[in-house]
């Protein structure tokens with residue numbers, strides 16, 4: 001691992017640990033997101049289970065987070081039995097100054113968990129914080145689409161929403177990435193998004209679209225691990241605190 005990679009991993013870990021310690025209490029029902037930062041969320045939950053007997057029920061958002069929960073020996077729940085959840089913790093690919101997010105391919109289950117949680121906390125490293133969505137994250141907004149409609153959705157987005165969609169292709173197989181729900185992902189470049197709610201609304205009304213990786217006005221608090229060994233928090237009122 002290079003020096004920069006090590007810094008980034010340490011930043012993710014600090015954000016994840018700080019968020020878990022601030023928000024997670026015994027007896028809670030916790031939505032567990034997906035991605036590389038969430039690995040540290042689960043790591044901290046398992047530590048606290050072993051050290052202080054923390055007893056929580058975890059509701060996964062993907063095959064990955066299901067395995068993290070099971071491998072860590074945490075209690076596994078599901079949304080039908082446990083909604084509403086007390087809190088969801090998840091990563092992000094970009095977070096703007098109003099705490100709107102671009103999320104990754106597990107977006108549909110992640111958004112369902114978040115929508116059914118009393119609180120949503122986001123954890124990330126310093127690279128993810130920006131003023132406007134699309135400023136730093138240049139790979140586009142992921143959109144989960146039904147396989148039979150991917151071309152039609154794609155054409156509509158080009159023609160009517162001025163986006164540039166790319167069907168996400170798999171790396172270790174020929175053909176597209178298939179989500180945990182059996183669908184495809186379009187990564188759509190909309191440029192910088194001053195009004196992500198408008199983009200979200202325009203995309204979600206297209207038949208064949210399951211869900212969009214724009215999370216607008218859902219976050220309670222964001223934790224960003226910094227490059228200097230600390231972390232910052234930003235809450236939904238815009239209050240920013242620095243921790244060293």
Ligand SMILES: O=C[C@H](O)[C@H](O)[C@H](O)COP(=O)(O)O
Pocket residue numbers: 033034035036037038090091092093103104105106107110
């Ligand atoms: O589906 C993936 C999720 O939305 C992730 O939370 C997001 O892509 C951020 O991932 P990472 O923590 O690996 O940067």
